Amino acid sequence: MAEILVYVDHVDGAVRKPTLELLTLARRLGDPVAVALGNGAADTAAALAEHGAVKVLTADAPEFAEYLVVPKVDALQAAYEAVSPAAVLVPSSAEGKEIAARLAVRIGSGIITDAVDLEAGDEGPVATQAAFAASFTTKSRVSKGTPVITVKPNSAPVEAAPAAGAVEALAVSFGPLATGTKVTARTPRESTGRPELTEAAIVVSGGRGVNGAENFAIIEALADSLGAAVGASRAAVDAGWYPHANQVGQTGKSVSPQLYIASGISGAIQHRAGMQTSKTIVAINKDAEAPIFDLVDYGVVGDLFDVVPQLTAEVQARKG
Amino acid sequence: MSLRIVVCVKYVPDATGDRKFADDLTVDRDDVDGLLSELDEYAVEQALQIAEEADDAEVTVLTVGPEDAKDALRKALSMGADKAVHVEDDDLHGSDVMATSLVLAKAIEKTGYDVVIAGMASTDGTMGVLPAILAERLGVPQVTLLSEVKIEDGKVTGRRDGDSASEQLEASLPAVVSVTDQSGEARYPSFKGIMAAKKKPVESLELDDLDIDADEVGLEGSWTAVDSAAERPARTAGTIVKDEGEGGKQLAEYLASQKFI
Ligand SMILES: Cc1cc2nc3c(=O)[nH]c(=O)nc-3n(C[C@H](O)[C@H](O)[C@H](O)COP(=O)(O)OP(=O)(O)OC[C@H]3O[C@@H](n4cnc5c(N)ncnc54)[C@H](O)[C@@H]3O)c2cc1C
Ligand SMILES: Cc1cc2nc3c(=O)[nH]c(=O)nc-3n(C[C@H](O)[C@H](O)[C@H](O)COP(=O)(O)OP(=O)(O)OC[C@H]3O[C@@H](n4cnc5c(N)ncnc54)[C@H](O)[C@@H]3O)c2cc1C
Numbered sequence: 001m002a003e004i005l006v007y008v009d010h011v012d013g014a015v016r017k018p019t020l021e022l023l024t025l026a027r028r029l030g031d032p033v034a035v036a037l038g039n040g041a042a043d044t045a046a047a048l049a050e051h052g053a054v055k056v057l058t059a060d061a062p063e064f065a066e067y068l069v070v071p072k073v074d075a076l077q078a079a080y081e082a083v084s085p086a087a088v089l090v091p092s093s094a095e096g097k098e099i100a101a102r103l104a105v106r107i108g109s110g111i112i113t114d115a116v117d118l119e120a121g122d123e124g125p126v127a128t129q130a131a132f133a134a135s136f137t138t139k140s141r142v143s144k145g146t147p148v149i150t151v152k153p154n155s156a157p158v159e160a161a162p163a164a165g166a167v168e169a170l171a172v173s174f175g176p177l178a179t180g181t182k183v184t185a186r187t188p189r190e191s192t193g194r195p196e197l198t199e200a201a202i203v204v205s206g207g208r209g210v211n212g213a214e215n216f217a218i219i220e221a222l223a224d225s226l227g228a229a230v231g232a233s234r235a236a237v238d239a240g241w242y243p244h245a246n247q248v249g250q251t252g253k254s255v256s257p258q259l260y261i262a263s264g265i266s267g268a269i270q271h272r273a274g275m276q277t278s279k280t281i282v283a284i285n286k287d288a289e290a291p292i293f294d295l296v297d298y299g300v301v302g303d304l305f306d307v308v309p310q311l312t313a314e315v316q317a318r319k320g
Numbered sequence: 321m322s323l324r325i326v327v328c329v330k331y332v333p334d335a336t337g338d339r340k341f342a343d344d345l346t347v348d349r350d351d352v353d354g355l356l357s358e359l360d361e362y363a364v365e366q367a368l369q370i371a372e373e374a375d376d377a378e379v380t381v382l383t384v385g386p387e388d389a390k391d392a393l394r395k396a397l398s399m400g401a402d403k404a405v406h407v408e409d410d411d412l413h414g415s416d417v418m419a420t421s422l423v424l425a426k427a428i429e430k431t432g433y434d435v436v437i438a439g440m441a442s443t444d445g446t447m448g449v450l451p452a453i454l455a456e457r458l459g460v461p462q463v464t465l466l467s468e469v470k471i472e473d474g475k476v477t478g479r480r481d482g483d484s485a486s487e488q489l490e491a492s493l494p495a496v497v498s499v500t501d502q503s504g505e506a507r508y509p510s511f512k513g514i515m516a517a518k519k520k521p522v523e524s525l526e527l528d529d530l531d532i533d534a535d536e537v538g539l540e541g542s543w544t545a546v547d548s549a550a551e552r553p554a555r556t557a558g559t560i561v562k563d564e565g566e567g568g569k570q571l572a573e574y575l576a577s578q579k580f581i
Contacts (some may be wrong), residue, residue, distance in 0.1 A: 011484060068480075068489060069462060094448065094465055101417070102456045110418060110543025113447045126547070132339040132444070137550050144543035167548055180461030180495075184477075184536035185488035201530050202580065226580065244467075244481065244502055251359065251440065251501045259580050268570065269335050273446075278579060282556075282571065288562070295555055298574045302563025310568025318572065 002030035002086035005079055007099065008048065008056075009091045013040025015047045017199045018153040023051040025118040025156045026169045030086050032163075033057065035170065037072055038064040042167055043311055049165020051158065055171040057082070068181035069095060071101040075172045080107060082170065085146060087125050089118075089131075092150040100150045107144025116155045116256070116277065125149060133250070133273035142305040151200040154256040189245060197229045202259045203278070205231035206241075207247055207271075209264015209285065213241040218308050221261060226316040231255065233265045249274035250275055263304040267292025267307060284308060323377035323471070326428050327367045328438040328450070329360040329396050331389035335443050340551040342541065346414045346454070347444060349386065357391035359439035359508035361399070366499045367437045368400045369472045376404050380431055383422050397517035398509035404522040405431055410525055414539030421450055423537060425457040426530040435476060438498045439467055451498035461491035467502035472514060517538065 004026040018049045019034075024081070034053040036044040041058035048056050057079050063071040076099060080088060090100040092114050104111040115127035123148050123284035129138045142148065156263065197203065204226065206219040216230070224232045232242035234249055248255055250273040260278035265271060267283070269289055283292045288301045300307050333339050336350035364381065371377035381396040384387045384407045393404040407427050415423070428436055436458070441448035455462030463469075466478035466489070476495050480487045481502070507518070527534060535541050561570055575581050 001378065031445070068464075068487075073456075083326075095482065096463065097449050098452035098462070101447075101452050103384060105418065105421075105453050105456045108543075111449070112544055130547065130552075133335065133340070133342075135552055136341065137552055138345075138546055139548045140544055140546045142543060143545040177456075177459065177461070181463055181489055181491040183487050184490050187486045189484055189486070245483075250443065250446070258573070259578075264547060280580075282575075283557075284567075284571070288560075294559075294581040296558040296560070297555075298558050298571065299560040300563050300567040300571050301560060306565075307563055307567040307571065310566075310569075311571050314569050314572035314576070315581050318576060 003033045003083050004030040005085040005088040006032045006034045006053070007076060007088070007090040007096065008034050008036040009093060009096060010036060010040065013043025015044050016037060016091070016196070018151070019254060020051045020158040021153065021156040022089050022091060022151055023048070023053060024159050025151060026089055027161060028118065029120050033083050033085065033150055037075050038198055040055070040165050045165050045167045047293045049163055050160055052161040052163045053165045054163045056165055056167045059170040059172045063174055063178055064301055066183055068183060069098050069102070070180060071174055072099050073106070074174050074178050075170060076103050077106055079170055081148070087149065089146040090148070090150045092152045097150050097174045100148050104145070104148040107145060110142035110147050111148045112140050112142060116149045117148050118149065118151065129278055131210045133269050134276035143185050152254065152256065169230055173205055178304070194223060195227070195229045197231060197248070197253050198255055200229035200255070200257055202226050202228035203231045203255050204228045204246070204261045204263070205233065205265060206236055206263050206264030207233035208235035208239070209210045210236060210241065210273045212263070218305070218312070221310045222261070222308050222315070225312045233271050262292055265292055267295060301312050301316065323371070323374045324432055324434045325367045325371060325377060325379045326436045327363050327379060327396065327401065327435040328424060328436065329364065329380045329381050329383050330357040330439070330442045331355070331383055331385040331390050332357045332393035332444040338468055339444070342412065343484050345546040345549050346539070349388070353392050354391060356395040357439060357443045359443060359501060362499050362501050362503050363437045363439045364399050365403060365506040366395045366469055366503055370469070374471070380405060382424065382431065384420055384427070385408070391484045393522055394517055397511065398513040399501055400513060403520055405525060406452040406522055407525045408528045411502060411534040411538045414546045415537045416492055416541065416542035417445070417447055417450060417453065418543045419541050421453040421457060423530065423532060424450070425454055426527060426532060428454070428458065430525070430530060434493045435471060436496045438496070440498050440500045444505050451496050455496040458494070458496065461495045463491045463495050464498040465495060466467070468498060468504060469499055486559055
C-alpha cells in the first residue's frame with residue numbers, strides 16, 4: 001500500500017490532537033509514516049503507533065529550535081526522499097502551513113491548505129475546504145506532483161488503530177537556507193490549564209459586550225464549568241481585555257468545536273470566519289438584531305451579566 | 321545606499337459583500353467590489369514606517385491581478401508608497417499559489433529589493449503561505465508573521481507570536497517579511513496623499529517581461545484544481561428566546577438536551 005507522510009506536531013514528545021486526527025485521514029489514503037522532529041521526537045512513537053503509524057521517522061538537532069522553519073523543511077524533505085510517499089499531510093498551524101508550502105515548492109508539487117476533510121479519489125486525495133468565511137464548501141485536488149495538504153484541527157475523529165510504529169532515525173543534512181533566520185529568544189506561553197483553543201470540544205467566547213478585562217472572569221467561570229477553552233473577539237483583544245492568542249476569527253484562531261458559545265459578540269464576518277464551522281452555535285446578546293443570531297442553534301436575547309452567571313450556576317448544579 | 325522595500329499587496333473581493341465563485345470556479349470578481357486586502361494595509365504601514373526610519377528608502381508596491389487591481393495599488397500609493405508595479409496578463413486568470421508566487425518572485429527580482437514585506441494572509445484565499453514560498457523561491461531568509469518589526473544595519477528583527485511561544489527573530493537582508501494585524505494600525509490616506517498618488521508611476525508588466533510562459537500560470541498552469549464549489553446551506557433557523565429572568569436556565573436546559581452537560 002502507498003505510504004502517506006504525516007508531519008507530527010508535538011511539544012517535547014507529547015503529540016497534539018490534530019496530528020492524531022491526521023492519522024485517521026492518512027489511513028484513508030494509505031499507510032501513515034510519521035515524521036517527528038526536535039526535542040522529544042522519539043517519545044512520540046507510542047502515541048503515533050497506537051493511532052496507526054506504521055513507521056516513525058525521528059530527528060533531533062539544535063537547529064530545529066535555534067532557527068525558524070527551514071531546518072524542519074530540510075528534514076521533511078529528507079523524509080520525503082526516503083519514503084517517496086503518495087501524499088504529505090501536515091497540521092494547519094501557522095508553522096505547519098509554512099513548512100508544507102516550502103516543501104511543496106522544493107518538490108515541485110501543488111499545495112492545498114486548511115482542508116476540513118480528505119477522501120481518496122481516482123486522481124489522488126480530494127480535499128474539502130471551507131471558503132469565504134465558510135459560506136462555501138469546495139473540493140480540490142493537487143494536480144501536479146505529490147499532494148501536499150494541510151488539515152485543520154477537528155477535521156476527523158481520533159481513532160485507535162494500533163500499528164507497528166517502528167522508530168527509525170532520519171538522516172538530515174541542513175542546507176544553506178536553514179540558518180537564515182535565527183531565533184534569538186523564546187518566551188513560552190503560560191498554560192492556563194484549560195484545553196487548547198483550536199482543539200477544544202467546547203469554546204466559550206466573549207466580545208466587546210463583556211466590557212472589561214475583569215469581567216472576563218464570568219466567561220472563564222462558564223468555560224471552566226463546561227471544561228471549555230476561552231475565546232475572544234478582536235474587539236475584546238484590541239481593548240486589552242484578553243490575550244491575542246485567544247482571538248477567534250480570520251486573524252486569530254479558527255475553531256471548529258462541538259459547541260461554541262458567543263457572549264457579547266455581534267458576529268462580524270471576520271469573527272464568523274473563525275467559528276462558523278462549529279457544530280452547535282449558541283449566542284447571548286442583548287441586541288436581538290445582532291448578526292450572530294443568524295448562525296445560532298440557540299440564542300438568548302439578554303444581558304450577558306444576567307444570563308452567563310445563571311447558566312454557569314445551572315451547569316454546576318446539574319454536574320453536582 | 322538606498323533601502324529598497326517591495327510590498328506585496330493583493331486585490332480581493334470585499335469580505336462584507338456577497339462573495340461567490342464564477343462558473344469556472346475562480347473567484348467571481350464581477351458581482352462584488354474589490355479592494356486592497358485589509359491585511360496588506362498593515363504591510364504597507366510597516367514599510368512606510370521602516371522607510372521613514374531609514375536615511376534613504378524607496379517603497380514599491382507590487383500586485384499580480386486583473387486590470388481593476390490598480391485600485392489596490394492606488395490605495396497603497398495614497399498611503400505613501402513611492403511607486404507601483406502591476407503584473408497584469410489575461411493568462412494569469414485562475415493562478416494558484418504556486419503560479420502566483422512564481423510571478424511575484426520574478427517581478428520582485430526584476431524590480432530589485434532589499435526587503436519584501438507581505439501581509440499575513442489574503443482575505444480571500446487566506447492560505448497564509450505566500451511569504452514563505454517567496455522566501456524559498458528567492459533563496460533568502462523568511463521572517464514571517466511578525467507583530468513587531470524593525471530594520472537596522474542590514475538586519476531585520478521582529479517578534480513572532482506563535483501557538484506555544486513568542487519568539488524573537490533576526491535575519492540579514494535581503495529577506496522576506498510578513499506582518500500580522502498586531503503590528504500597528506494602518507494610516508488613512510490623507511487628501512494630499514490621494515492627490516499625490518495620481519502622479520506616482522505605475523509600471524505594468526506582462527508575462528513576457530518576466531520570461532514566464534503562459535502554460536506556467538493560470539488555470540492550466542496551476543498545480544491544484546478545484547472540482548466543485550457549493551454554497552453552504554443556510555443554517556436552519558435556531559431557537560431564540562428572550563431572557564425574562566430564566567434565560568440562563570433555559571439555555572442550560574437546551575445544552576443538557578444536546579448532551580453538552
Ligand atoms: C482585516 C480584519 C481582520 C479581523 N479579524 C478579526 C478576528 O480575527 N476576530 C474577530 O473577532 N474580529 C476580527 N475583526 C474585527 C471584526 O470586524 C469586528 O470588529 C469584531 O469581531 C467585533 O467584535 P465584537 O463582536 O466583540 O464587538 P461588537 O461588534 O462591538 O459587538 C459587541 C456586541 O455585544 C453586545 N453586547 C453589549 N453589551 C452586552 C451585554 N451586557 N450583554 C449581552 N450583549 C451585549 C452588543 O449588542 C453587540 O452585538 C477583523 C477586522 C478586520 C478589518
Ligand atoms: C477560497 C480560496 C481558496 C484557495 N485555496 C488554494 C489552495 O488550497 N491552494 C492553492 O494553490 N491556491 C489556492 N487558492 C488560490 C490562491 O489564493 C491565490 O493563488 C493567491 O494569490 C495566493 O494565495 P493567498 O491569496 O491565499 O495568499 P496568502 O498566502 O494568504 O497571502 C499572503 C500575502 O501574500 C501576498 N499576496 C498574495 N497574493 C498576492 C498577489 N496576487 N499579488 C500580490 N501579493 C499577493 C499578500 O501580501 C498577502 O497578504 C485559493 C483561492 C481562494 C479564493
